[in-house]
Amino acid sequence: MLKLYGGARSRASIVHWYLEELEIPYEFVKLDMQMGEHLQPEYLAINPFGKVPAIVDGDFKLWESGAILLYLADKYSKSSLSSEERAVFSQWVLFANATLGSGIFVEANREREMPRLLTQLNEIFSQQPFLLGDKFTVADVAVGAILNYIPMILKLDLSPYPAVLNYMKQLSERPAFQRSIAKRT
Numbered sequence: 806m807l808k809l810y811g812g813a814r815s816r817a818s819i820v821h822w823y824l825e826e827l828e829i830p831y832e833f834v835k836l837d838m839q840m841g842e843h844l845q846p847e848y849l850a851i852n853p854f855g856k857v858p859a860i861v862d863g864d865f866k867l868w869e870s871g872a873i874l875l876y877l878a879d880k881y882s883k884s885s886l887s888s889e890e891r892a893v894f895s896q897w898v899l900f901a902n903a904t905l906g907s908g909i910f911v912e913a914n915r916e917r918e919m920p921r922l923l924t925q926l927n928e929i930f931s932q933q934p935f936l937l938g939d940k941f942t943v944a945d946v947a948v949g950a951i952l953n954y955i956p957m958i959l960k961l962d963l964s965p966y967p968a969v970l971n972y973m974k975q976l977s978e979r980p981a982f983q984r985s986i987a988k989r990t
């Protein structure tokens with residue numbers, strides 16, 4: 806069975822959420838990061854950098870939350886993906902982890918980056934429920950997780966972006982979200 810390695814309040818919750826959405830069997834291995842379990846040889850054999858999340862799927866090991874999301878989308882989505890679909894998923898997952906995450910959570914970037922990023926996202930969610938239209942995809946897990954981390958971590962006024970707030974709320978009410986990221990696992 807696929808194993809997801811994570812720690813309390815870690816980015817493993819993003820992958821956890823997607824596994825719940827996919828409804829595939831998996832085991833969540835919760836490392837005691839306070840005790841440095843992620844830096845022990847057993848885990849370093851999976852991710853030599855000692856960061857979570859990582860997965861082990863059969864003999865295959867993979868780390869970096871974005872890479873894991875894309876692998877899961879590719880392997881476990883109900884229909885097979887075209888090159889274009891795969892590329893658009895990569896675009897949004899990289900946007901979430903590289904551009905949106907650092908634009909919001911790196912304080913030095915926030916004033917400059919956050920308004921332009923959230924204004925455009927607000928525009929998108931004013932037109933459609935999900936990033937790619939009417940269908941929830943892995944892109945929403947990547948971007949939605951970063952957005953929903955905001956109220957968990959920071960006190961920011963998002964009221965200028967009502968469509969983003971509504972999107973965050975819709976996502977946070979999904980049963981798979983409630984079973985995973987909402988518990989801050």
Ligand SMILES: N[C@@H](CCC(=O)N[C@@H](CS)C(=O)NCC(=O)O)C(=O)O
Pocket residue numbers: 814815816817843855856857858868869870871902
């Ligand atoms: N870009 C990586 C970030 C991984 C990361 O920094 N994980 C943190 C937990 S959220 C971690 O493992 N920290 C432990 C450490 O640095 O010792 C990803 O998205 O997977």
